Amino acid sequence: MAHPKRIARKFRELRARNEAALIPFIVAGDPDLQTTRNLVLELERRGADLIELGVPFSDPMADGPANQRAIARGLKTGASIAAILAMVSELRKETDIPIILFGYFNPYMHYGCAELARDAAIAGVDGVLAVDLPPEESAPLAKPLRANGIDLIYLLAPTTPIERNRKIAARASGFLYYVSVTGVTGARTHLPDDLAEHVGALRAVTALPIGVGFGISTPEQAARVASFADAVVVGSAISALAERHGPTGDVVGAVGDLVGAMKNAMREERSAQANAGASK
Amino acid sequence: MPAFPDTHGHFGDFGGKFVAETLMPALFELEQAYKEARRDPKFHADLERYSREYVGRPTPLFFCANLTAKLGGARIYLKREDLCHTGAHKANNALGQALLAVRMKKERISAETGAGQHGVATATFSALFQRACEVFMGSVDVERQALNVFRMKLLGAKVTAVDSGTKSLKDAMSEALRDWTATVRDTYYLIGSAAGPHPYPMIVRDFQTVIGREARRQIVKHEGRLPDILIACVNGGSNAIGLMYPFIKDKNVRMIFVEAGGLGINGPSHAATLTLGTPGVLHGNRTLLLQDELGQIRDTHSIAAGLDYPGVGPELAHLRDSGRAEYAAVTDAEALEAFRLLCETEGIIPALESSHAIAYTAKLAPTLPKEQVIIINLSGRGDKDMNTVARALGVPLREGG
Numbered sequence: 281m282a283h284p285k286r287i288a289r290k291f292r293e294l295r296a297r298n299e300a301a302l303i304p305f306i307v308a309g310d311p312d313l314q315t316t317r318n319l320v321l322e323l324e325r326r327g328a329d330l331i332e333l334g335v336p337f338s339d340p341m342a343d344g345p346a347n348q349r350a351i352a353r354g355l356k357t358g359a360s361i362a363a364i365l366a367m368v369s370e371l372r373k374e375t376d377i378p379i380i381l382f383g384y385f386n387p388y389m390h391y392g393c394a395e396l397a398r399d400a401a402i403a404g405v406d407g408v409l410a411v412d413l414p415p416e417e418s419a420p421l422a423k424p425l426r427a428n429g430i431d432l433i434y435l436l437a438p439t440t441p442i443e444r445n446r447k448i449a450a451r452a453s454g455f456l457y458y459v460s461v462t463g464v465t466g467a468r469t470h471l472p473d474d475l476a477e478h479v480g481a482l483r484a485v486t487a488l489p490i491g492v493g494f495g496i497s498t499p500e501q502a503a504r505v506a507s508f509a510d511a512v513v514v515g516s517a518i519s520a521l522a523e524r525h526g527p528t529g530d531v532v533g534a535v536g537d538l539v540g541a542m543k544n545a546m547r548e549e550r551s552a553q554a555n556a557g558a559s560k
Numbered sequence: 561m562p563a564f565p566d567t568h569g570h571f572g573d574f575g576g577k578f579v580a581e582t583l584m585p586a587l588f589e590l591e592q593a594y595k596e597a598r599r600d601p602k603f604h605a606d607l608e609r610y611s612r613e614y615v616g617r618p619t620p621l622f623f624c625a626n627l628t629a630k631l632g633g634a635r636i637y638l639k640r641e642d643l644c645h646t647g648a649h650k651a652n653n654a655l656g657q658a659l660l661a662v663r664m665k666k667e668r669i670s671a672e673t674g675a676g677q678h679g680v681a682t683a684t685f686s687a688l689f690q691r692a693c694e695v696f697m698g699s700v701d702v703e704r705q706a707l708n709v710f711r712m713k714l715l716g717a718k719v720t721a722v723d724s725g726t727k728s729l730k731d732a733m734s735e736a737l738r739d740w741t742a743t744v745r746d747t748y749y750l751i752g753s754a755a756g757p758h759p760y761p762m763i764v765r766d767f768q769t770v771i772g773r774e775a776r777r778q779i780v781k782h783e784g785r786l787p788d789i790l791i792a793c794v795n796g797g798s799n800a801i802g803l804m805y806p807f808i809k810d811k812n813v814r815m816i817f818v819e820a821g822g823l824g825i826n827g828p829s830h831a832a833t834l835t836l837g838t839p840g841v842l843h844g845n846r847t848l849l850l851q852d853e854l855g856q857i858r859d860t861h862s863i864a865a866g867l868d869y870p871g872v873g874p875e876l877a878h879l880r881d882s883g884r885a886e887y888a889a890v891t892d893a894e895a896l897e898a899f900r901l902l903c904e905t906e907g908i909i910p911a912l913e914s915s916h917a918i919a920y921t922a923k924l925a926p927t928l929p930k931e932q933v934i935i936i937n938l939s940g941r942g943d944k945d946m947n948t949v950a951r952a953l954g955v956p957l958r959e960g961g
Contacts, residue, residue: 390855
């Protein structure tokens with residue numbers, strides 16, 4: 281099917297407006313898929329530019345406690361890949377926001393890599409990320425995704441040597457996801473001091489947009505990262521809000537408020553930068 | 561050079577490196593360090609000296625005259641890994657990898673453990689080589705293996721109870737991987753099973769093959785020939801691959817993996833991965849797993865904490881698929897019966913894990929001619945299991961009782 285490259289287009293638009301993308305990560309099915317659908321629409325309204333949909337897995341080895349619990353809640357409500365794709369299909373009647381599946385390889389493999397690529401393209405998914413699938417093992421998934429016009433998003437870590445960054449960047453599309461901290465997902469009070477330098481070094485090996493995630497939980501942190509990165513991913517802070525507000529509270533409103541505040545802080549940071557640049 | 565794994569760590573369709581990018585460079589670093597260590601005569605000399613003077617190798621190969629007579633068939637030998645320092649074969653691998661950690665100048669060693677034997681072995685060598693040590697253990701196992709938890713603490717290790725998921729070995733391993741993701745620059749993650757991402761399955765196998773190399777020499781001395789059958793309990797599979805790998809090219813030597821049938825393999829409560837598993841990816845490698853049709857990992861059960869994991873080492877999965885190895889499952893009840901059988905016939909208290917291998921032998925040996933020779937890997941001793949066994953037999957244990 282004719283599949284617009286929504287991710288690349290979104291980054292082009294944002295660059296033209298001198299904005300960094302805000303990418304909320306929400307676990308599909310936490311607390312239920314109807315709420316997930318409502319969250320996507322509300323977060324877009326509040327300034328989210330792309331959405332990462334967490335695909336639940338029983339053993340999320342790269343996630344900290346907040347996302348582990350969110351993923352367990354999603355698993356319990358039956359957010360299977362088939363159910364998630366059906367929800368994305370429905371969402372596509374109402375929004376064009378780029379959607380990325382974010383999960384672990386085993387559920388993808390069981391759905392079938394070729395089947396996943398085909399069905400995700402039909403549903404309107406734009407990117408797929410498998411946390412535990414390094415480029416050495418990614419061919420079985422990368423090939424069918426590429427054939428279906430879906431970006432396979434790769435992670436780069438602070439421990440990744442520069443030569444390896446270059447190798448990964450060469451096969452990546454969509455954007456590169458830089459893991460800001462040496463560790464699993466989860467809110468951090470301090471982000472590494474040399475984060476901007478690391479992202480700067482990556483510019484030398486890729487022309488793709490660079491997103492930064494893991495550990496970012498406040499509007500202040502989002503603004504700081506937006507000053508040097510093309511995208512900011514926020515995840516565990518949202519999982520924590522979903523837990524606190526539960527199935528009965530106003531999860532959509534609470535997460536919407538956080539996302540709105542983050543996006544505002546990011547915009548202000550970028551215009552402050554532009555003004556400072558213009559007055560020089 | 562061994563045929564497997566290939567340069568990417570694949571054993572046929574299984575193995576590989578399936579981890580988050582943060583850990584990939586550490587796996588390459590380990591691969592390189594191990595390659596260099598293997599070429600270094602000093603590394604081999606250290607390994608040999610500590611094996612002999614500290615672990616107590618070689619361990620004996622013992623002919624079980626009483627058990628053989630009682631079962632009335634094949635001649636049965638035990639490879640006495642239970643006599644290793646710390647009480648199980650786990651010491652072989654923990655020693656080798658701890659020496660690697662020292663070589664790589666890592667100040668901290670971490671490990672996952674199920675029954676606690678690997679945790680105790682890791683804590684032991686961390687104390688010997690003066691490294692900080694943290695062991696991750698499912699909270700269910702912390703409770704059922706309380707004695708080993710106390711041993712680890714005495715040896716100076718920090719024991720962290722893992723409360724997520726099924727609160728057993730699977731979740732201990734997930735938590736150890738999470739910890740390593742955050743501490744990878746100065747921590748050596750010491751995996752205890754022939755599982756995990758490449759190069760671990762290869763490294764663990766190589767350090768455990770001392771079992772099989774000794775057994776081969778010893779059986780030739782006793783019997784003047786190679787054995788007919790090798791039997792070992794399997795979960796991750798390090799004791800089985802350690803005994804059997806040196807016989808892998810001897811096509812007439814049968815290899816039998818015995819796994820945990822729990823309450824019975826027709827129900828949900830077992831850990832019979834070789835019998836009922838399907839291919840999947842967990843904890844860094846592609847292997848056989850107990851999982852549902854959506855790729856979510858199932859809960860497992862075994863009376864033996866060291867067999868209570870939903871996967872199996874990738875090389876063992878490959879040996880099953882290629883037809884080289886046979887496999888069978890033994891229930892909790894059969895393992896308990898075999899536990900008592902060995903106590904009563906030979907005066908040896910086996911670990912509940914090893915009791916699975918004995919249970920299968922008790923079924924197989926009577927059907928075989930008397931000139932056939934079986935070696936069982938007695939991978940560990942049963943002291944750690946006294947509480948579990950007493951409870952299962954309905955015997956109250958009281959202090960001072």
